[in-house]
Amino acid sequence: MIVLLPPSETKAAGGAGERLTTARLGFPGLAVARSRALAALDRLVAAGQDVSTPAKARAAADNAAVRTSPTMPAIERYTGVLYDALAAASLAPSARRWVDAHVVIQSALLGFVRASDPIPSYKVSEHTRLPGERMRALWSQAGAEISGFAIDLRSKAYASLAPVAGAVPVEIVSPEGKALNHWNKAGKGALVRSLAEAGVEADSADALVRWAASADVPLTRTDEGLRLVVQDPRFASVV
Incomplete structure (x- = not known):
């Protein structure tokens, strides 16, 4: 399960x-694409980056030092609503091992990386224009590296950038069935934390739904994939 x-x-x-x-x-099969992406980032750095604000200056410095700066596990490098809700650093050792074994993150610079992969800080998104490269050309075939049952909690933009055949998308909705924005990310993080704490090993969407029913997690099947109801957006709880 991925x-x-x-x-x-x-x-x-x-x-x-x-x-x-x-x-x-x-995912060593991404070695060539990663080399191309990093070379393109070198060209972007050499051409000069926007340093007009402190945040942009930090981003430019991170990009300039991407090959020499210290690294940390990807699951700790990324921050924000989803990763705050997952709170990997506070997981029990067994749950953290589950995350390391099952969670894969899609990077615009490095392609798919495992939660435990050591990566530096950088500032490259799906919208970044890397000189001499196109994001879609770099990563359109990356999905071939993912095998077995996978649930897809990526944004539509990233899912489109590197399609993964057979991956089951998860829709996040309110109790009223409305699509969520900010709390969409929190719900995703909370779901992954629940999976990790339970040590779930599912080989299909139906098996995952059966676990969800037994754990009182509001995850159900839809025609398109799976749907998770975030019961209380103020606390990003999935239970």
Whole structure:
């Protein structure tokens, strides 16, 4: 079972790991695409980046140092609503091992990475124009690296950038059946935390729904995939 997550614009600074070595990352079939993306980022840095605000200056510095700066596990590098709700750092060891084994994050710079993969801070999104490259051309075939049953919690933009055949999308809605925005991300993070804490091993959407029913998690089947009801958006709870 694989859980596909989007990256986040915000990232934790620093790290205690050695500098980026793409050979240490999961999914070695992405090595060529990663090399092209990093070379394009080098060209972007050489051409000069916008440093007009403190945030943009930090982003530019991160990009300039992406090959030499310290790393940390991807699940700790990404921050923001989804990752705050998942709160990987507070998981029990067994739940954290589940995350490391099952969670895959899609990076616009490095393609798919495992939760435990050591990555640096960087500022590249699906909208970034990398000189000499197109995001879709870089990652359109990356989905071939994902095998087995996968649930897709990525945004539509990232799912379109690197389609994964057979991945089951998860829709997040309010108790009234309305689509959510901010709380969409919180609901996703809370769902992954619930899966990790339960140590779920499902090989199909139906098996996952059966677990959800037994755990009182409001996850159901739809014609398109799965639907999760976020019961109380103020607390991003899925139970």
